[in-house]
Amino acid sequence: MWRELRRFRPADLDRHDIAYRAWVRRQMATGKFLAFVVDDGSGRPVASGALWLMPSQPRPGPLGRGEVPYVLSMFTDRRHRGLGVASRIVQEMIAWARARRYGRLVLHASRFGRPVYERLGFENGSEMRLALPGGRQARRARRSRARAGRA
Numbered sequence: 001m002w003r004e005l006r007r008f009r010p011a012d013l014d015r016h017d018i019a020y021r022a023w024v025r026r027q028m029a030t031g032k033f034l035a036f037v038v039d040d041g042s043g044r045p046v047a048s049g050a051l052w053l054m055p056s057q058p059r060p061g062p063l064g065r066g067e068v069p070y071v072l073s074m075f076t077d078r079r080h081r082g083l084g085v086a087s088r089i090v091q092e093m094i095a096w097a098r099a100r101r102y103g104r105l106v107l108h109a110s111r112f113g114r115p116v117y118e119r120l121g122f123e124n125g126s127e128m129r130l131a132l133p134g135g136r137q138a139r140r141a142r143r144s145r146a147r148a149g150r151a
């Protein structure tokens with residue numbers, strides 16, 4: 001997914017893969033991460049997505065569960081795109097969350113994913129963000145660009 005969304009260096013993607021795998025395993029062990037996988041009928045996965053039950057602060061009303069289902073890692077193999085597979089995965093996620101009486105699902109949409117989510121009723125929310133160019137991530141990216149330049 002990240003390879004298609006942004007131009008990360010292969011080394012960054014490899015590092016991320018290891019870190020993400022370890023994180024997913026920890027989340028799955030506590031029941032806070034669910035994978036939704038579609039196969040081609042012969043067991044070969046062609047699309048998947050995940051729901052992470054993300055911790056959230058206590059708040060009044062029906063959203064005060066202490067966690068919110070967060071949709072992430074949506075990916076459909078190129079040869080199976082445009083067939084409604086990702087839409088079906090998200091529909092299953094919605095049904096899963098509705099059956100457990102969660103008050104909402106949240107996600108960050110890529111430009112590819114946005115139409116899929118909008119069609120299913122997702123709307124822009126109130127999240128705002130502030131980029132901090134001097135932050136650790138930016139410094140690390142600058143250092144790795146400099147290393148790449150020297151190599």
Ligand SMILES: CC(C)(COP(=O)(O)OP(=O)(O)OC[C@H]1O[C@@H](n2cnc3c(N)ncnc32)[C@H](O)[C@@H]1OP(=O)(O)O)[C@@H](O)C(=O)NCCC(=O)NCCS
Nearest residue numbers: 004074075076081082083084085086087109110112113115
């Ligand atoms: C985003 C992504 C997961 C969508 O996967 P997909 O399986 O092709 O998605 P869908 O088939 O459900 O929907 C895509 C299109 O197929 C069309 N479609 C065809 N048959 C359909 C059906 N039966 N039901 C719903 N949509 C259908 C939809 O109209 C939709 O068209 P639109 O996007 O132009 O409105 C895929 O493009 C992808 O992996 N992109 C790269 C990674 C990425 O961006 N991930 C999302 C991060 S938020």
